Amino acid sequence: MKRIDTKTRILNTAEQLFARDGFHNTSLRTLTDLANVNLAAVNYHFGSKENLLQSVIERRLIPLNQVRQEKIEAVLAAAQQQGTTPSAIDLLRAFIEPTLAFRGTDSGAKDFIALVGRALSEPDETVRNCFIQQILPLFKLLFTTLQQALPELPANILLARLQFTMGALSHVMCSSVRPLPQIPGFPEPLAGEELVEQLLTFVCTGLEASC
Numbered sequence: 387m388k389r390i391d392t393k394t395r396i397l398n399t400a401e402q403l404f405a406r407d408g409f410h411n412t413s414l415r416t417l418t419d420l421a422n423v424n425l426a427a428v429n430y431h432f433g434s435k436e437n438l439l440q441s442v443i444e445r446r447l448i449p450l451n452q453v454r455q456e457k458i459e460a461v462l463a464a465a466q467q468q469g470t471t472p473s474a475i476d477l478l479r480a481f482i483e484p485t486l487a488f489r490g491t492d493s494g495a496k497d498f499i500a501l502v503g504r505a506l507s508e509p510d511e512t513v514r515n516c517f518i519q520q521i522l523p524l525f526k527l528l529f530t531t532l533q534q535a536l537p538e539l540p541a542n543i544l545l546a547r548l549q550f551t552m553g554a555l556s557h558v559m560c561s562s563v564r565p566l567p568q569i570p571g572f573p574e575p576l577a578g579e580e581l582v583e584q585l586l587t588f589v590c591t592g593l594e595a596s597c
Contacts, residue, residue: 393431395421398494401442405500409439409513440516446488446498447520453484454524458531474535475590479582481528482555482589486582489562496563503560536594543597551589558585 390398399421403412414435418425432438457480465472489495505513529548536544558581565575576584 392423392427396423396428396431396438397442397445400438401494401497401501404439404442404513405497405504408504408508408510409435410510436512439513442498442501443513443516443520446495447517450484450488451520451524454481455527457481457484458527462531462534471537472531472535474532474593475586477528477531477535478551478590478593479586481524482586483582485555486558486585489559499559500563503556503563506556532593539597544593547593551593554585554589 396417399417400412403417403420414425414428418428428435428438432441458477461472461476461480465476489499501513502517505517508514529545532544532548533539533541539547561575568574575581
């Protein structure tokens with residue numbers, strides 16, 4: 387079995403505890419005990435609890451954002467080569483598919499999703515601000531490219547609909563961490579490619595609707 391280095395062990399433990407108990411409710415004593423490290427190791431690798439939080443978020447979002455950005459840029463390049471405007475569904479697919487695929491990347495992915503879910507729903511802004519700082523450049527890219535795809539939509543309408551889209555995506559992501567109980571008489575929930583396609587159909591219908 388591959389030995390996990392100290393820095394990774396601290397990150398894994400912090401991710402788990404921040405997701406379960408919240409950032410402010412997690413003490414460094416609890417974290418160091420669970421990770422089987424001393425406080426000096428946390429200070430050496432991260433310097434502070436806030437820097438540790440930033441590292442937890444960057445570790446997941448930087449590679450995910452890179453994949454999403456590359457896919458969006460590929461859509462733009464293909465449209466430019468064909469002399470057309472990019473399609474909204476292709477741009478959203480470039481963002482949504484890697485996001486949903488992230489759920490199955492490793493055992494810690496669900497902890498990170500739960501952490502982000504807490505950040506977006508709880509009143510404390512520490513984790514939320516850190517998350518937004520990482521996601522904002524990509525969100526701006528998606529917004530400006532959707533303006534190219536849907537030039538007839540006023541910017542404020544497009545922004546509102548894109549926020550609705552992010553809300554639907556967040557619901558699907560959080561449902562993978564805490565699935566809703568199966569209701570007797572209802573069909574099995576969608577999964578895999580079918581879930582992706584139905585989510586894209588749903589959000590694109592709203593996004594492209596006339597004002």
